[in-house]
Amino acid sequence: MKKWLISLGIGLLAFFCFALPQTVHAANSADFTAEAIPAAGQTDPKLDYFSLSVASNQIYPLTATVENLSSTETLDFSAQLITATTSSHGAINYTPTKLKRDPSAKVVLPELAVDGVNQQNFTIGPKQKQTITFNLKIPADGITGTVLGSIYIHRLDSPNQKKSSLTIDNQFAMVLPVAITQGPPVEIIPNLTLAGVTQTNIAGHAALIADIHNASPVLFGQIQLNAKILQDNKTVLTQTDHNFQMAPNSTLGYNLLMPDKPLPKGRYLLKIRLTSGQKTFNLSKNFQITTTNPQQIKHPLLRHTQNKPTFLIWLILSLILLILLIALLWFLLKRQHHKH
Amino acid sequence: MRHPKKKLGLGLLCLFISLGTPMVLLGTQTILPNISTHQVAAVTAADSSSDAVFVPDDSATEPKTDDAPALTPEIEPSAEPFETLPSDPESFPSTRASDSAPTPTPAGFNILGFPLRYGFTSQPTSIQYAKKGKDVLLHATATGMNLLTSVKFYVTRWSLNSNNEWKAYFDSNYYPAQSIGLNQHAVDVAYGPSGRAALPVGVHYFQIQVTYGYSTYYSQLAKVVVSPNDINTKDLTVFPENTAVFANISYEATANITPEAATSPVNWRTITGLTFDPSIGRRTKFTPDSGLITKRVNRDTEHPGFPINLTANAENTDSTISNTAQIYVGGLKAQDLPIAQAKKQGLTWPIYGLEKIQKEFFSPEYEAVKSATYQWTCYRVGSNGVYAATPWPSDILNTSGNFNNGVETLNQDQKLTIPGNSPFIIAAASATKAGRPFYVQLNLTLTLNDNKSITIPTNKAQLSIQPGTGALTLTQVPSFNFSNVPSSQIYQGNTTLDSSNKPKSDNLDNSTLAVSDTRTDGDNWTLQAKLAPFTDQHQQGLNSVHLNLMGIPNAPVIDLPDQDQWLTIATSSQNKTGVFPMRSTLTLAANPEVNLFDEQIFGSTITWNLSTTDLQVPQL
Numbered sequence: 035m036k037k038w039l040i041s042l043g044i045g046l047l048a049f050f051c052f053a054l055p056q057t058v059h060a061a062n063s064a065d066f067t068a069e070a071i072p073a074a075g076q077t078d079p080k081l082d083y084f085s086l087s088v089a090s091n092q093i094y095p096l097t098a099t100v101e102n103l104s105s106t107e108t109l110d111f112s113a114q115l116i117t118a119t120t121s122s123h124g125a126i127n128y129t130p131t132k133l134k135r136d137p138s139a140k141v142v143l144p145e146l147a148v149d150g151v152n153q154q155n156f157t158i159g160p161k162q163k164q165t166i167t168f169n170l171k172i173p174a175d176g177i178t179g180t181v182l183g184s185i186y187i188h189r190l191d192s193p194n195q196k197k198s199s200l201t202i203d204n205q206f207a208m209v210l211p212v213a214i215t216q217g218p219p220v221e222i223i224p225n226l227t228l229a230g231v232t233q234t235n236i237a238g239h240a241a242l243i244a245d246i247h248n249a250s251p252v253l254f255g256q257i258q259l260n261a262k263i264l265q266d267n268k269t270v271l272t273q274t275d276h277n278f279q280m281a282p283n284s285t286l287g288y289n290l291l292m293p294d295k296p297l298p299k300g301r302y303l304l305k306i307r308l309t310s311g312q313k314t315f316n317l318s319k320n321f322q323i324t325t326t327n328p329q330q331i332k333h334p335l336l337r338h339t340q341n342k343p344t345f346l347i348w349l350i351l352s353l354i355l356l357i358l359l360i361a362l363l364w365f366l367l368k369r370q371h372h373k374h
Numbered sequence: 375m376r377h378p379k380k381k382l383g384l385g386l387l388c389l390f391i392s393l394g395t396p397m398v399l400l401g402t403q404t405i406l407p408n409i410s411t412h413q414v415a416a417v418t419a420a421d422s423s424s425d426a427v428f429v430p431d432d433s434a435t436e437p438k439t440d441d442a443p444a445l446t447p448e449i450e451p452s453a454e455p456f457e458t459l460p461s462d463p464e465s466f467p468s469t470r471a472s473d474s475a476p477t478p479t480p481a482g483f484n485i486l487g488f489p490l491r492y493g494f495t496s497q498p499t500s501i502q503y504a505k506k507g508k509d510v511l512l513h514a515t516a517t518g519m520n521l522l523t524s525v526k527f528y529v530t531r532w533s534l535n536s537n538n539e540w541k542a543y544f545d546s547n548y549y550p551a552q553s554i555g556l557n558q559h560a561v562d563v564a565y566g567p568s569g570r571a572a573l574p575v576g577v578h579y580f581q582i583q584v585t586y587g588y589s590t591y592y593s594q595l596a597k598v599v600v601s602p603n604d605i606n607t608k609d610l611t612v613f614p615e616n617t618a619v620f621a622n623i624s625y626e627a628t629a630n631i632t633p634e635a636a637t638s639p640v641n642w643r644t645i646t647g648l649t650f651d652p653s654i655g656r657r658t659k660f661t662p663d664s665g666l667i668t669k670r671v672n673r674d675t676e677h678p679g680f681p682i683n684l685t686a687n688a689e690n691t692d693s694t695i696s697n698t699a700q701i702y703v704g705g706l707k708a709q710d711l712p713i714a715q716a717k718k719q720g721l722t723w724p725i726y727g728l729e730k731i732q733k734e735f736f737s738p739e740y741e742a743v744k745s746a747t748y749q750w751t752c753y754r755v756g757s758n759g760v761y762a763a764t765p766w767p768s769d770i771l772n773t774s775g776n777f778n779n780g781v782e783t784l785n786q787d788q789k790l791t792i793p794g795n796s797p798f799i800i801a802a803a804s805a806t807k808a809g810r811p812f813y814v815q816l817n818l819t820l821t822l823n824d825n826k827s828i829t830i831p832t833n834k835a836q837l838s839i840q841p842g843t844g845a846l847t848l849t850q851v852p853s854f855n856f857s858n859v860p861s862s863q864i865y866q867g868n869t870t871l872d873s874s875n876k877p878k879s880d881n882l883d884n885s886t887l888a889v890s891d892t893r894t895d896g897d898n899w900t901l902q903a904k905l906a907p908f909t910d911q912h913q914q915g916l917n918s919v920h921l922n923l924m925g926i927p928n929a930p931v932i933d934l935p936d937q938d939q940w941l942t943i944a945t946s947s948q949n950k951t952g953v954f955p956m957r958s959t960l961t962l963a964a965n966p967e968v969n970l971f972d973e974q975i976f977g978s979t980i981t982w983n984l985s986t987t988d989l990q991v992p993q994l
Contacts, residue, residue, distance in 0.1 A: 062850055062851055062852070062853055063848065063849055063850050063851070064847050064848035064849070064851075064982065064984065065847070066847065067845035067846055067847040068986070069845075069846075069893075069986070070986070079807075079808060080804050080807065080808050082893065082986045083986060083989055085989075101845065103845065103847060121939075121940060122939070123941075123942075125942065126989070126991060127940055128985060129902065129904075129940050129983050131940075132938070186983075188981075199856065199857055199858075199859050199974065199975060199976065200855075200856040200857075200859050200877065200908065200919075200960060200975075200976050200977075200978075201854065201855050201856070201975060201976070201977045201978070202854035202855075202905070202921065202977070202978045202979065202980045203977065203978070203979045203980070204851045204853075204854070204979075204980055204982065205979050205980065205981040205982065206848060206851075206981070206982050206983075206984075207981055207982065207983040207984070208846075208983065208984045208985070208986065209983055209984070209985040209986070210986055211985070211986075211989050213989060223994070224994070253991055254991065254992065254993060254994045255991030255992060255993055256991075256992075256993035257993075279991045310993045310994040311992075311993035311994040312994065313994040
């Protein structure tokens, strides 16, 4: 309680001047490079990513070199196999996300790693080069469509000493995409569904996220999206986007921005026409707006993780509640006593 | 030039009856350096101490060309000085005009069978030494037309008599012309076993003459020294006119022999693709065949073309003395350079041996070229795996054009130039890596005054661009340190404030974002970044913070939210050099409940991800 009061006092002081000296030497250069080494199954040695044409039950090593370009420092790295996803901006993303494995995928890249070795850590001395290899085993029943992912190489740095009031550490990664196919190209038509519509806010603005799910192992691009929100057959909002891409077995969390104000509460119909090349998909989904307050919708804006003040507030509230309960109990007991 | 012009007009009249032959024979007026007669005398004097036989005192006593002799009324003096002018005016000419030699006519010039200018196209060997009784051969060719009579060659000889006087002998027994091509004639004058009466011991000068129409054309003088016995060659050196030569063009070569008076016959070693004319004698002309260059690619970065050996043999009585000069046919060296250098400096392609073309075609006295064009060709492997000529990208300079005012411009103002920032360099580098490097070739096409054109091809030359460090790396990122953040902006947020009032990163001198790409394959990269939420030492978080990045072309402000979401920051398509001077500010949402205290630091992590490729995503 006393500590909290001191903190509050200092905080009030800081309210008037929150300026601190700054001397930070964060890493300002990646100091490394990574290169894909074409090996067995590589369709075109000129490509600087892995493009493999594989056969069932075979093992394919994915080999890359990582070079420490620093002449003085030893660097630590982590390399891992990643499943490609689709970003909300409609680009294929080869970097790690918090998304769960897509259940529609028969197999994803990290699962192909022999003995489950899909992540490795290593250290490279100054001006040294290291070769890393992930062995992939192709399942007996083979691969349909494209397995898309990457080797994500992340330089591991110990956190810098932060001396500025607001500091951002630079960290560095590189990605070597991996595309695996088997046999001659087969035309696969994506199985697209509108999995859900949720409310969100983007930088404080109300928005909808339409989850367009591609349940097929096919990547495709040059996508045009024509979205329309209807209420009682009346169009209340339209949005068009071009040149989107989708990764195999992934979800595009398509952002629909509300231009002025959030949609009023009520029932709506979302229609999306998605076009790529000669193919057109018409998707639709009914949804309901239950709140118009952007602060109350998904993605709470306040993130207090193990927050001491919150804990204190809960403690105080609990104490107050306890006092109230005691007081109530005392009051009730006293009243009962008076009755008698 | 009154006379040759008249002849040229006559030739044009007769052009319709001429059928062009594909042979190109070019004359030249070049006179190669020779050892002077004074040196000859010195050598023979030295030898005479041991052999003590042959001492013809020919020092400074030679026939002199006369400026206005009766025999040469219409010929202008040669532009070039005659090689063996006598220094002693009393020795020769004699008082009789017939003893002096007419001035040699300027070299004849025949293109595709058409005599552009009448006269001798190859001269008799200028100096020969022979033992008495051995064959002495004088070979010459000339170009011109005789409509009514056959072409006849006559020979005049001057010999030093016992009184040390020059005497002229005109051989009225003519030599009939041998046809060696359309309007081209050759003569072989021979003395000795296979020809006319053997020459006596002594010093002789010969001049061949030919009459076309009403004009007579005179060769240069040929000196023949006949000695009573063999003098062996001790040393032999071959001097080609050029070491970098083009196909289809004739060049001179000389075998310099020590001692000068050696009587050993000299011959030139036959080699496929090389024509010698004549194949014997100390001086010859050689013509490389275009077959030497057409089916090969020069991979040698040191030499301009394919090596060919020019070998002369001097046949001594008991041995053969040989010497070889290496020449290179084609004109282009291969190029092999690291990509970093190519990207930085670009590259040009020098042509070797152009001075010969300049001399042959752009010499002011010929005026034979009406227009001249050049065309560079780039060969690369197509989708069918076969090399084929492919169009140049538009950013490559001087891939074709004209050089009407001289060929040297192709190494100067109009040199082939590949800029360092051209995607061509990247393409050439990946072709090199794939083991199928590009190669280039140049054709020079000269249209002559008769509207006929000749093409001079160079060899094909390989372009190798080697991976340098071969690295794609993020060489610099800005530092993000915001030290002067007013507490009010943390409590109340600053979303409504002007960007100038938002916290700015303090590191002014460390604000560059730079991607370095020295790879050979492709030049595509994508730089992404994600920003983690801010927390302080006690894991107290901040509400929505956005890092606003400024400085990327076509993207005035990149708004990176602290939500661990990857955003594309820059791509190679925006800026190939990948250097961006950056500024950054922070946009903060309101944090009314935040607990601020002294020495508090809110930290976050920005992760930069550099992707090496743009994997093509096809449409459906």
